[in-house]
Amino acid sequence: MxxxxxxxxxxxxxxxxxxxxxxxxxxxxxxxxxxxxxxxxxxxxxxxxxxxxxxxxxxxxxxxxxxxxxxxxxxxxxxxxxxxxxxxxxxxxxxxxxxxxxxxxxxxxxxxxxxxxxxxxxxxxxxxxxxxxxxxxxxxxxxxxxxxxxxxxxxxxxxxxxxxxxxxxxxxxxxxxxxxxxGRSPLPGEARPELLRSRRPGPPRTADPVLAGYFVAAPEPLNGSGMPHNELLTTASDCLIDRLPQDGCWFDTPAEALAACAVIDIPTDARLFALLVPGDHVDAFVTDIREAETHEPVLLAHLDGPDPTPEPTEGGRALGWEVLGYDAGILHTWLCNDLHDDAVRELGITTDNHGLLPDRTTAARVATWANARDDTKPVTWFPATLLTWDTPIETTFVPVTTAQPAPAPTPCWQRLADLF
Known part of the structure; x- marks a missing residue:
């Protein structure tokens, strides 16, 4: 043996x-x-x-x-x-x-x-x-x-x-x-690939927001206890709204996102969004993804890949800031952790009609405050900003219509009564 x-x-x-x-x-x-x-x-x-x-x-x-x-x-x-x-x-x-x-x-x-x-x-x-x-x-x-x-x-x-x-x-x-x-074995002395590709040296992390990925979603109303009351809640988290075509869908480019949604039933108010994370918060976000051992190829390619992070496509407008944290494959928002009312009382913050914060400084304050608490999910909270594109998403989806059922036959006793 x-x-x-x-x-x-x-x-x-x-x-x-x-x-x-x-x-x-x-x-x-x-x-x-x-x-x-x-x-x-x-x-x-x-x-x-x-x-x-x-x-x-x-x-x-x-x-x-x-x-x-x-x-x-x-x-x-x-x-x-x-x-x-x-x-x-x-x-x-x-x-x-x-x-x-x-x-x-x-x-x-x-x-x-x-x-x-x-x-x-x-x-x-x-x-x-x-x-x-x-x-x-x-x-x-x-x-x-x-x-x-x-x-x-x-x-x-x-x-x-x-x-x-x-x-x-x-x-x-x-x-x-x-x-x-x-398709063959290497010869003695013949060069073989390294398992871990060396990364191109990149610039040091800056505070500027960098693109994490694109997603598609439709704003939804929010009226839960301990949360702001919004008719157009918008977030990169799956906790409070649904991403399309399904939860957890991140896209590398707008073209990929639009193609994936072009063949499904899309709400008329669904839009393309981009998530951007400040460079000085990227490492903590990436660490939580890797420690969770979950599969986030788009996020990791943009935030921790060997290539430079791409710039967001043109035409997007800034929508606002939120506070997020990654745990066990799910991107959580601070709003789903019942922190809103306490933040309003202790920090004096306000959110807009999308449930978003007005600027990075406010979002960073909320993240620091949430990280100091022991009653939230075990995540590292970080500020993030959303871009949106106002163009409606086109779809070729055609709903299947079912034929109207044929009217029930008239009972014989009713037909006889109609003769008199």
Missing amino acids: DDGTTPISGGYWDPLPTARRLLVEHPSLDQFGGVWEGRNWRNVPGPFYGADTDSMQMGRLDAPFHIAYDDEFGPLDGQEFVYRQPTDAAQTYDLVNGCFFGHGGFAMDGDEHWTDASVREWWQERGRVREWAITTSDRWSRVRGQYREHYRDAAQGLRSYLSHLDGGLNEYLRGYLFHLAE
């Missing part, structure tokens, strides 16, 4: 030809029926991965240097995943045998799904799996009783995973990126 640490000449060795030959020679081992959509997020990038495997946790009997277990369904009831890809024929043989016990839940078509971007994204977010592996291995190491040996082995699998994260995985994935791009 190979210990999984064989050095790779050039940084990548393709195991698929060997795996296919083994399955021809041993057809009973062909238990590869997993699908990409069910892939366990703990799998390292590469051709092999565990998806909806069984929960018997037997894969490590044959492949302890490649397969580990999760705790998704509770003690002794987790599924299996691949934490180290094979780098020679012996390791491939071990892994194919270990996958047999997954009863159809493993797959070997990862090359058809992984992309340059998704591999880099997985590496960027590896802290998520690290934190899980440390916590779970520590808990499993303390188990006593009948299943102690199984837990000790499962914990060892996660410790091996952590060692691989800190050891050879970086070099393996650089070779894998080359393989995905070129």
Whole structure:
């Protein structure tokens, strides 16, 4: 049994030809029926991965240097995943045998799904799996009783995973990126991509507002307790109004936003908006997004991407300022935290008919005041401003009309009565 640490000449060795030959020679081992959509997020990038495997946790009997277990369904009831890809024929043989016990839940078509971007994204977010592996291995190491040996082995699998994260995985994935791009393994000494692209040096953060993204929404009335009474509430938060075509929709450009809304039923008062965040508040906003481990590609590309932040498209007018905070994938507004009445009383602020604050200074005061409280959502509140475009959004949506039901036939007794 190979210990999984064989050095790779050039940084990548393709195991698929060997795996296919083994399955021809041993057809009973062909238990590869997993699908990409069910892939366990703990799998390292590469051709092999565990998806909806069984929960018997037997894969490590044959492949302890490649397969580990999760705790998704509770003690002794987790599924299996691949934490180290094979780098020679012996390791491939071990892994194919270990996958047999997954009863159809493993797959070997990862090359058809992984992309340059998704591999880099997985590496960027590896802290998520690290934190899980440390916590779970520590808990499993303390188990006593009948299943102690199984837990000790499962914990060892996660410790091996952590060692691989800190050891050879970086070099393996650089070779894998080359393989995905070129369709071959890199030659010894041949340059391979870096996992984290170096960013172009940008100017220092300034206080000027920078574009976070575009969204489409229709103002809505607000009459809740502890909130201002508005007929045209407008906010970048999903808490109090609906964004279109669905909550959470951010767009990179106005053209993308208008195209997405052109085929749906749009209220006549729906408009295009842009959210701008002062540069000196961007880092706290980005930190909350990344710590929430949620997917905000538009916001992160604009606020924390390698390219300069684009300027808002022409024609927009400033609408006002609000105070926002990001928590668990949701952008909250200070108004949904019952802070309005206290702010009016303690800070003497006022909001307009959109529920917005008049200027940045006022919004910054509210944000600082909200951050000092302990009765709001666990977010970092920050000031933000909205731009809007007054042009109505065009749509090709045609409502489906149903035919009017035919009138019910006149009862026979009524027809007879009409004769007299």
